[in-house]
Amino acid sequence: EIVLTQSPDTLSVSPGERATLSCRASHSVSNFLAWYQQKPGQAPRLLIYRASTRATGIPARFSASGSGTEFTLTISSLQSEDFAIYYCQQYKNWPLFTFGGGTKVEIK
Amino acid sequence: EVQLVQSGAEVKKPGESLKISCRASGYRFSSYWIAWVRQMPGKGLEWMGIIFPGDSDIKYSPSFEGQVTISADESATTAFLQWNSLKASDTAIYYCARLGQLALDYWGQGALVTVSS
Numbered sequence: 001e002i003v004l005t006q007s008p009d010t011l012s013v014s015p016g017e018r019a020t021l022s023c024r025a026s027h028s029v030s031n032f033l034a035w036y037q038q039k040p041g042q043a044p045r046l047l048i049y050r051a052s053t054r055a056t057g058i059p060a061r062f063s064a065s066g067s068g069t070e071f072t073l074t075i076s077s078l079q080s081e082d083f084a085i086y087y088c089q090q091y092k093n094w095p096l097f098t099f100g101g102g103t104k105v106e107i108k
Numbered sequence: 109e110v111q112l113v114q115s116g117a118e119v120k121k122p123g124e125s126l127k128i129s130c131r132a133s134g135y136r137f138s139s140y141w142i143a144w145v146r147q148m149p150g151k152g153l154e155w156m157g158i159i160f161p162g163d164s165d166i167k168y169s170p171s172f173e174g175q176v177t178i179s180a181d182e183s184a185t186t187a188f189l190q191w192n193s194l195k196a197s198d199t200a201i202y203y204c205a206r207l208g209q210l211a212l213d214y215w216g217q218g219a220l221v222t223v224s225s
């Protein structure tokens with residue numbers, strides 16, 4: 001099983017500031033990594049796939065990079081609607097597509 | 109428009125059985141895997157398993173194999189998640205999601221299952 005470790009657990013950021021979230025894989029997942037956003041009471045939403053490609057309708061302030069075992073999600077200028085929990089997920093190890101534990105982005 | 113619509117919230121007692129559903133529309137149901145994901149109260153996302161409705165090929169996470177049954181009815185474009193004997197620890201929100209070529213690209217709204225005596 002590939003274990004994904006996200007850090008930090010919680011990130012306190014002021015609106016307009018940059019947020020940088022990390023996801024580390026226990027084994028290489030190449031670029032088969034996705035990022036999801038989940039707001040309270042809502043289902044997760046796909047933000048990023050193939051490590052760095054924004055999903056349809058995702059604003060350009062969301063960017064992501066990485067390959068192998070180290071990945072980063074960056075939100076360039078946090079808007080009020082971006083405060084949420086963010087999860088990474090690997091889809092390299094078929095059929096067990098594990099999730100990271102999540103990073104909560106909260107208002108500072 | 110792709111949509112996954114899940115059945116409603118359920119309140120059950122320990123030992124009871126339950127089958128929840130996920131009805132898909134707006135795409136060819138038989139051509140995409142459907143995954144089930146658990147979210148326990150205040151916790152993260154857990155991969156449970158996945159089904160290909162076209163041939164009912166099913167893959168379970170080792171953590172859930174034997175604990176739940178995943179199935180699908182291609183004619184009804186609906187996937188199911190079933191328990192034979194619920195436990196209090198099954199209390200969670202359960203999501204279905206479509207596995208596109210781009211990871212889990214569409215999600216159901218979630219179904220809250222509460223198991224309490």
